[in-house]
Amino acid sequence: MRVRLEDVARATGVSPKTVSRVLNEESSVKESTRQKVLAAMESMNYRPSPAARGLAGSRSFLVAMLYDNNDNPASTYLAEIQDGVLDACDAHRFSMMACPLRMRGKDFIRRVDALVHDHHIEGVIVTPPLTDHAPLLQRLRELGVPHASISPQHRQGAIGVCMDEQQAAKALVTHLIEQGHRRIGHILGIANHGASRWRLAGYKDALTAAGLPVDPQYILQGEFSFGSGVLAARQLFDLPEHPTAIFAANDDMAAGVMWAANERGLKVPRDLSVCGFDDTPLATQLWPPLTTVRQPSREMGKLAALQLMDHLRGRGHGLLVQVPYTLQLRESTAKAP
Amino acid sequence: MRVRLEDVARATGVSPKTVSRVLNEESSVKESTRQKVLAAMESMNYRPSPAARGLAGSRSFLVAMLYDNNDNPASTYLAEIQDGVLDACDAHRFSMMACPLRMRGKDFIRRVDALVHDHHIEGVIVTPPLTDHAPLLQRLRELGVPHASISPQHRQGAIGVCMDEQQAAKALVTHLIEQGHRRIGHILGIANHGASRWRLAGYKDALTAAGLPVDPQYILQGEFSFGSGVLAARQLFDLPEHPTAIFAANDDMAAGVMWAANERGLKVPRDLSVCGFDDTPLATQLWPPLTTVRQPSREMGKLAALQLMDHLRGRGHGLLVQVPYTLQLRESTAKAP
DNA sequence: ACGCAAATTGACAGCGCTGTCATTTCTGTC
DNA sequence: GACAGAAATGACAGCGCTGTCAATTTGCGT
Numbered sequence: 001m002r003v004r005l006e007d008v009a010r011a012t013g014v015s016p017k018t019v020s021r022v023l024n025e026e027s028s029v030k031e032s033t034r035q036k037v038l039a040a041m042e043s044m045n046y047r048p049s050p051a052a053r054g055l056a057g058s059r060s061f062l063v064a065m066l067y068d069n070n071d072n073p074a075s076t077y078l079a080e081i082q083d084g085v086l087d088a089c090d091a092h093r094f095s096m097m098a099c100p101l102r103m104r105g106k107d108f109i110r111r112v113d114a115l116v117h118d119h120h121i122e123g124v125i126v127t128p129p130l131t132d133h134a135p136l137l138q139r140l141r142e143l144g145v146p147h148a149s150i151s152p153q154h155r156q157g158a159i160g161v162c163m164d165e166q167q168a169a170k171a172l173v174t175h176l177i178e179q180g181h182r183r184i185g186h187i188l189g190i191a192n193h194g195a196s197r198w199r200l201a202g203y204k205d206a207l208t209a210a211g212l213p214v215d216p217q218y219i220l221q222g223e224f225s226f227g228s229g230v231l232a233a234r235q236l237f238d239l240p241e242h243p244t245a246i247f248a249a250n251d252d253m254a255a256g257v258m259w260a261a262n263e264r265g266l267k268v269p270r271d272l273s274v275c276g277f278d279d280t281p282l283a284t285q286l287w288p289p290l291t292t293v294r295q296p297s298r299e300m301g302k303l304a305a306l307q308l309m310d311h312l313r314g315r316g317h318g319l320l321v322q323v324p325y326t327l328q329l330r331e332s333t334a335k336a337p
Numbered sequence: 338m339r340v341r342l343e344d345v346a347r348a349t350g351v352s353p354k355t356v357s358r359v360l361n362e363e364s365s366v367k368e369s370t371r372q373k374v375l376a377a378m379e380s381m382n383y384r385p386s387p388a389a390r391g392l393a394g395s396r397s398f399l400v401a402m403l404y405d406n407n408d409n410p411a412s413t414y415l416a417e418i419q420d421g422v423l424d425a426c427d428a429h430r431f432s433m434m435a436c437p438l439r440m441r442g443k444d445f446i447r448r449v450d451a452l453v454h455d456h457h458i459e460g461v462i463v464t465p466p467l468t469d470h471a472p473l474l475q476r477l478r479e480l481g482v483p484h485a486s487i488s489p490q491h492r493q494g495a496i497g498v499c500m501d502e503q504q505a506a507k508a509l510v511t512h513l514i515e516q517g518h519r520r521i522g523h524i525l526g527i528a529n530h531g532a533s534r535w536r537l538a539g540y541k542d543a544l545t546a547a548g549l550p551v552d553p554q555y556i557l558q559g560e561f562s563f564g565s566g567v568l569a570a571r572q573l574f575d576l577p578e579h580p581t582a583i584f585a586a587n588d589d590m591a592a593g594v595m596w597a598a599n600e601r602g603l604k605v606p607r608d609l610s611v612c613g614f615d616d617t618p619l620a621t622q623l624w625p626p627l628t629t630v631r632q633p634s635r636e637m638g639k640l641a642a643l644q645l646m647d648h649l650r651g652r653g654h655g656l657l658v659q660v661p662y663t664l665q666l667r668e669s670t671a672k673a674p
Numbered sequence: 675a676c677g678c679a680a681a682t683t684g685a686c687a688g689c690g691c692t693g694t695c696a697t698t699t700c701t702g703t704c
Numbered sequence: 705g706a707c708a709g710a711a712a713t714g715a716c717a718g719c720g721c722t723g724t725c726a727a728t729t730t731g732c733g734t
Contacts, residue, residue: 002454002720004719004720004721005720005721005722006720006721014683014684015683015684015685016684016720016721016722017683017684017685017686017721017722017723018682018683018684020721020722021682021683021722023721024722028681028682028683029682029683030681030682030683030730033682033683047451047454047455048455048720048721049392049455049719049720049721050388050391050455050456051387051388051389051391051392051397051457051719051720051721052388052392052689052719052720052721052722053720053721053722054387054388054391054689054721055386055388055389055392055688055689055690055691055719055720055721055722056688056689056720056721056722056723057689057721057722057723058722058723059722060388069420075412075413075416075417075618076412076413076416078416079412079413079415079416080412082435083406083437086435086436086437095434095456096434096435097432097433097434098419098423098433098435099423100420100423114384117339117384118384118385118386118387119387119432120388226618226621226622252622255622256622258624259622259623259624262624262625263624281412281563282619282622284563285563285589285592285593285596285619285623286596286622286623287595287596287599287600287624288599339690341689341690341691342690342691342692343690343691351713351714352713352714352715353690353691353692353714354691354692354693354713354714354715354716355712355713355714357691357692358692358712358713360691361692365711365712365713366712366713367711367712367713370712370713385690385691386689386690386691388689388690388691389689389690389691389692389719390690390691390692391691391719392689392690392691392692392718392719392720392721393690393691393692393693393718393719394691394692394693394719395692395693396692
């Protein structure tokens with residue numbers, strides 16, 4: 001009923017083991033044999049059984065994408081990454097399992113153990129903020145499961161993909177300065193997230209490079225959410241000399257800033273320039289459209305998955321590739337009033 | 338190295354087969370034996386190997402979530418559904434694979450075949466607009482793979498979850514009418530999507546119930562995207578007697594309407610009331626916040642998955658459960674000018 | 675043509691579980 | 705207390721593939 005490896009072997013006149021070798025792209029198969037087998041597989045529409053492969057060998061052709069759905073950055077971000085990962089997996093005949101994790105208690109590690117143990121997961125894609133969760137990385141190492149990270153903070157020896165967020169933030173704030181802004185507010189993301197750090201660092205770099213002071217009262221804590229953007233913006237507006245521009249560490253908070261500005265009767269960009277980071281769909285759905293930095297999440301997911309699979313296949317050592325950012329200058333920023 | 342079923346059997350003093358029976362919750366096991374085995378499993382921290390179970394038996398404890406990532410409704414919608422599905426799977430020791438499908442050509446069906454064949458997928462969660470893709474459903478039937486649908490159009494005998502979108506839309510538009518609006522525009526979603534039909538039907542119902550005419554010039558085609566909302570809104574504004582309220586078939590298009598209103602210098606809600614549908618995060622990130630209908634996507638994903646798994650376990654026949662909607666009246670709607 | 679190392683290929687067991695069917699142990703009944 | 709029939713358990717093969725290691729073929733130098 002099902003075409004088995006043995007059937008292919010019989011049809012080709014070789015042993016099952018040889019077919020297995022072809023299937024697994026082992027090198028010790030004569031090219032002519034390989035071609036014959038490949039042809040037979042094709043014509044018989046043979047599809048190996050992952051269950052059998054998993055049982056017999058060690059491989060499972062399964063990778064897992066780990067994400068934190070509690071301390072969750074915008075869901076579109078993760079959705080795009082997932083899409084990219086699936087895309088790459090597809091191309092390499094891997095399958096992916098999505099695994100939401102809650103970074104709380106020991107249960108967290110248990111889930112990872114269970115996942116790896118039960119499904120023979122071969123590798124893992126780790127997304128922020130899990131990328132720097134020491135116990136997780138530690139456990140993965142113990143389990144011998146390679147992982148590729150997306151935007152990890154510790155890049156030493158990491159494999160995966162990253163972007164120069166600091167440079168991007170600096171470019172963005174520099175743009176504001178060039179527009180004549182001198183009092184520029186910044187709303188931080190969740191503490192300890194790499195994104196928060198890099199974006200703050202870039203903000204400071206830009207100010208310093210322009211000879212402007214870094215004034216702590218213009219830097220407020222946020223947590224990447226729309227609501228936290230609103231709250232922080234209100235505080236900034238309450239300052240005696242309120243900023244003429246605000247750089248929020250992500251688009252959601254920038255949207256919050258614009259919301260708060262509306263509330264105060266401040267017109268964007270006439271009275272206030274606003275910019276964010278990530279270029280989520282939201283950015284172009286706001287009025288006015290938001291100046292931000294495009295982060296190619298989908299592409300990043302794909303690249304990370306490719307790095308991981310290359311590594312698993314033993315080809316290449318697995319690298320941390322860097323993707324370029326793009327400034328998206330839109331109408332939410334303008335010359336200083 | 339790994340605790341196997343056999344180990345548990347030895348520890349309990351029964352045959353492997355009996356342990357297997359306990360594992361699979363078969364009924365013909367004496368209660369006292371069952372308890373002993375269960376206790377041993379627990380204390381030995383036994384975890385069955387999905388690969389072996391898949392190979393030997395027919396079960397895989399895997400369900401797939403199928404979605405169309407081309408004709409994609411807002412990604413947050415799918416992300417929330419996925420979260421709900423994963424939640425339910427987790428509770429029933431099932432695993433889930435996310436499967437983006439492109440509804441084009443024969444390749445589409447091939448992918449489904451491959452999925453079911455390769456991974457022994459036991460059941461499928463189908464999301465709109467795949468819920469009414471005849472060839473897909475047909476194939477699933479042929480393959481003998483049960484599926485649960487989320488908001489299917491053909492509810493006859495379907496299992497899954499739905500919401501009375503027509504009633505919800507009617508309630509929403511009725512609210513507009515009560516606010517004094519007489520010229521109410523509607524922007525349609527993608528043709529043939531259930532969501533588009535129901536929301537239009539509800540819109541008409543409300544008008545008719547209030548004795549108002551259904552004027553075709555106020556009903557424009559959209560495609561659920563922000564951009565299509567902008568385009569449709571512009572056309573509505575160009576009408577000699579433009580509407581004082583617009584009901585867009587989803588939040589993204591409603592955001593587009595608000596964008597276009599800004600462009601025209603129309604003040605929402607003073608000059609124009611706008612409402613959407615779905616209550617995506619976007620709804621509260623707009624200024625003013627959007628009046629819409631809350632659709633509990635996460636919950637729906639969870640319920641659909643539960644229905645599917647109940648069905649797979651042979652418990653219950655699998656039902657089409659209906660979830661309640663909630664009107665979210667916010668500041669984007671007000672009395673007619 | 676002969677010998678030897680390297681390159682290919684194959685035989686066979688077994689991965690951890692479940693299906694099938696046989697066997698044993700209970701029930702309740704007369 | 706013996707017996708039919710149901711309830712509970714077990715023996716055994718095998719799911720489709722790969723690891724190990726042995727067997728065979730090939731290529732090449734002399």
